Amino acid sequence: MSIYDVIPVSVADYRRRAKRRLPGFLFHYVDGGANDEDTLAANVSDFRRFRLKQRVMRDVDGVDTSTTLAGHRSAIPVALAPVGMAGMFARRGETQGARAAKSVGIPFTASTVGICPVEEIAAATGEPFWFQLYMLRDRDLVLKLLQRAQAAGCDTLVFTVDLAVAGMRLRDYRNGMLGGGLAGKLSQLAQIVSSPLWAVDVGLRGKPHNFGNLRDVVPDPDDLNAYKAFIDSQFDPTVTWEDIAWLRSVWKGKLLIKGVLEADDARAAVDTGADGVIVSNHGGRQLDGVASSITKLAEVAAAVGNSTEVYLDGGVRSGIDVVKALALGANGVLIGRPWVYAMAACGETGVTNLLRLFQQEIAVAMALMGVKTIEEITTDLIERVI
Secondary structure, X not given: OOHHHXXXXXXXXXXXXXXXXXXXXXXXXXXXXXOOOHHHHHHHHHHXXXXXXXXXXXXXXXXXXXXXXXXXEEOOOEEEOOOOOHHHOOOOHHHHHHXXXXXXXXXXXXXXXXXXXXXXXXXXHOOOOEEEEEOEOOHHHHHHHHHHXXXXXXXXXXXXXXXXXXXXXXXXXXXXXXXXXXXXXXXXHXXXXXXXXXXXXXXXXXXXXXXXXXXXXXXXXXXXXXXXXXXXXXXXXXXXXXXXXHHHHHOOOEEEEEEEOOHHHHHHHHHOOOOEEEEXXXXXXXXXXXXXXXXXXXXXXXXXXXXXXXEEEOOOOOHHHHHHHHHOOOOEEEXXXXXXXXXXXXXXXXXXXXXXXXXXXXXXXXXXXXXXXXXXXXXXXXXXXX
């Protein structure tokens, strides 16, 4: 047993522990990307293309890592990203993630296809949170989901626009999660049997295992395959910016458009009335071979950063990465896989501890860069080296 098995600290540490604890098909669902996973890898590795500038002999007493995200004060410029099926990685996982976010003082984003419905998350935290949604073919269902989110206290809508069709996530086929027939089901059963801690904590105690926000619209709410078939049928490849303008007219809270990589699309999002754009390639899970999020950030920030908030999603694995994103023009970042790894490994405590580590890393980086506030982190403090 190595030290990494005893005291997980970094995202990589939690990932190793999550891999041992989870059934293989679930670990690879959250860990994997599209096709050859080139973009998935680039999201992480491309942060190394940028170097921060260290500055000395400056008064950095009282470094303040707090900022404002979507109109609310946040302890650090980080929000927990929406992750589908988070409640399958730990018992009632969305509520654990939301409580951890609340304890640190940052936003949590609930997914349309989360296991826990928005009402359960609201009851667990008693505070406003963000809600993520796709444009579904059934616009009445969209309106119903928006009404439920608003009633649950959601004041910020994260609208995903890069899912006209689902990407080719080959790991899900290899491990039997998709298209495996009887052989796939037997493979999943074997993986569950080999993960006894998960089987008890989530498999037995974490029920119901359905998409809580969609329970009323699927014929068999306990059949995840039925849910997948329904969601696949609801993806709408006809959606245009006119549909986003309609969305803006019916949603009165903050609106963040997630899935933007190009400056022209960012400008179009602003023109429809978005309050922010999230530079994202869906964690490398959609179109493999596109640019990493971090390499597109500066272009988008230059195009719309003066008129709207800009966020980064994808590849963030440390507080240092957060600071690099801020220096390239982001107001904040969203993290998905990191909080799920931590939750799968150590529950709510793991997520809280990971976020505290991020806060410490951000504070130390700021002090060694000679700044005391988030607003002082500018493009003058970063350089591209590769």
